[in-house]
Amino acid sequence: MDYxxxxxxxxxxxxxxxxxxxxxxxxxEKEESLSIxxxxxxxxxxxxxSFQGQFVANDPLVYHWKKNPGRQTSLPTKxxxxxxxxxxxxxxxxxxxxxxxxxxxxPNTSYEFEIKEGQYTxxxxxxxxxxxxxxxxxxxELAIEVDGIVLEKRDCKDQMVESWNRLSKPLKIxxxxxxxxxxxxxxxxxxxxxxxxxxxxxxxxVIFIVLDSARKDFFQTYxxxxxxTPNMDAFAKESVVFENPFSNGNWTKPSxxxxxxxxxxxxxxxxxxxxxxxxxxxxxxxxxxRYNLANIMRKNSYVSQTIMNNVFFLDYTTVGVxxxxxxxxxxxxxxxxxxVLTNQAIQFVEQNKEKSFxxxxxxxxxxxxxxxxPEHMKAVRELIPSxxxxxxxxxxxxxxxxxxxxxxxxxxxxxxxxxxGLYEKxxxxxxxxxxxxxxxxxxxxxxxxxxxxxGHGETHxxxxxxVPYFIKLPNDLVPKKRFIPGQVSLLSILPTVLGLLGIxxxxxxxxxxxxxxxxLNDEPCPKENTIYTEGRMxxxxxxxxxxxxxxxxxxxxxxxxxxxxxxxxxxxxxxxVKDPEEKTNLVPIDESHxxxxxxxxxxxxxxxxxxxxxxxxxxxxxxxACKDRVIVNVLGSIYQYESSADVKFLSSSAxxxxxxxxxxxxxxxITIETVNPEFETRIQCYRxxxxxxxxxxxxxxEGLNLPSTxxxxxxxxxxxxxxxxxxxLPWVYNDGSFSGGAESSSQQEMGKEVxxxxxxxxxxxx
Numbered sequence: 090m091d092y093x094x095x096x097x098x099x100x101x102x103x104x105x106x107x108x109x110x111x112x113x114x115x116x117x118e119k120e121e122s123l124s125i126x127x128x129x130x131x132x133x134x135x136x137x138x139s140f141q142g143q144f145v146a147n148d149p150l151v152y153h154w155k156k157n158p159g160r161q162t163s164l165p166t167k168x169x170x171x172x173x174x175x176x177x178x179x180x181x182x183x184x185x186x187x188x189x190x191x192x193x194x195x196p197n198t199s200y201e202f203e204i205k206e207g208q209y210t211x212x213x214x215x216x217x218x219x220x221x222x223x224x225x226x227x228x229x230e231l232a233i234e235v236d237g238i239v240l241e242k243r244d245c246k247d248q249m250v251e252s253w254n255r256l257s258k259p260l261k262i263x264x265x266x267x268x269x270x271x272x273x274x275x276x277x278x279x280x281x282x283x284x285x286x287x288x289x290x291x292x293x294x295v296i297f298i299v300l301d302s303a304r305k306d307f308f309q310t311y312x313x314x315x316x317x318t319p320n321m322d323a324f325a326k327e328s329v330v331f332e333n334p335f336s337n338g339n340w341t342k343p344s345x346x347x348x349x350x351x352x353x354x355x356x357x358x359x360x361x362x363x364x365x366x367x368x369x370x371x372x373x374x375x376x377x378x379r380y381n382l383a384n385i386m387r388k389n390s391y392v393s394q395t396i397m398n399n400v401f402f403l404d405y406t407t408v409g410v411x412x413x414x415x416x417x418x419x420x421x422x423x424x425x426x427x428x429v430l431t432n433q434a435i436q437f438v439e440q441n442k443e444k445s446f447x448x449x450x451x452x453x454x455x456x457x458x459x460x461x462x463p464e465h466m467k468a469v470r471e472l473i474p475s476x477x478x479x480x481x482x483x484x485x486x487x488x489x490x491x492x493x494x495x496x497x498x499x500x501x502x503x504x505x506x507x508x509x510g511l512y513e514k515x516x517x518x519x520x521x522x523x524x525x526x527x528x529x530x531x532x533x534x535x536x537x538x539x540x541x542x543x544g545h546g547e548t549h550x551x552x553x554x555x556v557p558y559f560i561k562l563p564n565d566l567v568p569k570k571r572f573i574p575g576q577v578s579l580l581s582i583l584p585t586v587l588g589l590l591g592i593x594x595x596x597x598x599x600x601x602x603x604x605x606x607x608x609l610n611d612e613p614c615p616k617e618n619t620i621y622t623e624g625r626m627x628x629x630x631x632x633x634x635x636x637x638x639x640x641x642x643x644x645x646x647x648x649x650x651x652x653x654x655x656x657x658x659x660x661x662x663x664x665x666v667k668d669p670e671e672k673t674n675l676v677p678i679d680e681s682h683x684x685x686x687x688x689x690x691x692x693x694x695x696x697x698x699x700x701x702x703x704x705x706x707x708x709x710x711x712x713x714a715c716k717d718r719v720i721v722n723v724l725g726s727i728y729q730y731e732s733s734a735d736v737k738f739l740s741s742s743a744x745x746x747x748x749x750x751x752x753x754x755x756x757x758x759i760t761i762e763t764v765n766p767e768f769e770t771r772i773q774c775y776r777x778x779x780x781x782x783x784x785x786x787x788x789x790x791e792g793l794n795l796p797s798t799x800x801x802x803x804x805x806x807x808x809x810x811x812x813x814x815x816x817x818l819p820w821v822y823n824d825g826s827f828s829g830g831a832e833s834s835s836q837q838e839m840g841k842e843v844x845x846x847x848x849x850x851x852x853x854x855x
Contacts (some may be wrong), residue, residue, distance in 0.1 A: 142198025189280025229272030303521030335559035340546035384413030460488030549629035574610030643743025725763035766828035
């Protein structure tokens, strides 16, 4: 036998190469993962998808109010409930609401999808609701048909309603899959229906950890002298650390919405003031394409879940909106929620360890009421010397106990990831949504919706918005720098994560900075010179040298306690170079003070927020001078106002503005920006003490022909109305520049015809 023949020589070389690889190079077989080939909820939109059965445009199950039409599909109205975000209360003691983006099956219905030939794993969760809530027993059969052959059946007789049942089935599909539901009366929801396919290109998993009310300055990473967060500080040593990060909201809703979208919450139409999301805010939010971390990851074939104790991602609550997660798991029971949430996160990574996944894990600790388990208070007490421990007030001591408890729970997830071999393959982000106010010097409030001290949401001091921010890269992505200097906002999370994953983002218009290039390459990091933060009827701008805080009209009186004396404080200005702890408010100072002039000018020039604008035109006086008075009531509340001439603003509140004007030979323009995208407005005009009629909207209908409160359809005009400049009567309109209402060219031409008709009817007098 010729041992040196070509075939034997090649075999020997191959064996030697494998041995060398195993012994010295640490190589291993190329790993494969499952990724989404078909997201069947999103595929409802496809023309190739067909359905059979009776579907209605109205809510088919009114008694079960924990649902809404799916927001990630653009189905026509008569089909909108085919995609339903449906929530089941799966644990009534812990108030667990488990919501899935689902396909809805009324009795005796089916859907058929066109699929490319291949080997897949079908995975979904199915759950039932009774057509009649008083009906005792459930019944029905779910079948999966592939290319005309039924391959799987699930008998749902006597199945518990409002519970999710997992279904996973390998399928070889040539062309089509059909999902069939047969029942006399019961309704089926197929949640998160996916066709998964083996992918040789392994994607990094993404885990986004948010700690509610986590202050940066209680982490050793940022200089705290005692190791009350040892596991997260160890995590920081493996991560890229942002040295001075700030949230863009001083409470959860505006902060979370801003960093998920890389856009300010108010610019999304969601506001910054109240928990509820009003119908007009939903119209604005859903009226435009909204790109956020959840739906972008989903569209890039990641299986996604949010695990949390808040309802800001659940649409049906009238508080939140649907960001596009496949799966939302919410625990409503405070204090007991933390370990339940961690257990669910661990279950998620175990069940999805072979898939590419995106997990948002949001703990409600260390949020007030600061109720850590006793063993964590004991641990903190042992970590901090007595003489130092008792320098902290009791709520702060308990806050530190909560942080220690939070640290343990986060580490439970880290440990499971390491056990499963996922830790080194995952991109992990850890931050806080806002801080917490402890300083008695900063205990100001307007309305005390929440406790200000040992709480948040009322002020804009650093202790309330300065948060931790770490990003741990997968092992095969090596950062060129471990510390990102300078102030940074959480708007950067979305573009930076996409950049690190190599997901194109040039089609998106993000406000935040993408730091991925400077993390991965040896180049300077971009600077974020100004950081804008919004709160309840207030806002702030932070630079490296000063902070400027402004309260909206009508919310300019504050007090230190609920019973305290109110005092006027519309603005605050702090010199951060001389006064880094923000103890000395420089306002009131001389209006010409250079720092105040600079702060006001830079704030106005930055135009952080988009607003609807009410425009008012006061015609020129036919005499030498006229004394005019204008009273405006704005349903959407007043954000700010300005005029083209010297207007005396006699009084202003949240919704009312009264002006006195001496008008001469030139007309005067007044602009009022509104807080909320509501249009209804009242206006009264007087010239030289006599009532003065006015015109409104795109057609210039006279006010005497309208209700006292001008409705949207009569005040909206996205362009300057015809006749605006030459009118002899005052004219008011809302430009809808933020919330929308733009006309096409054909609509503008039609508007001219409508104006002529209204003139002949006597509604408009030239």
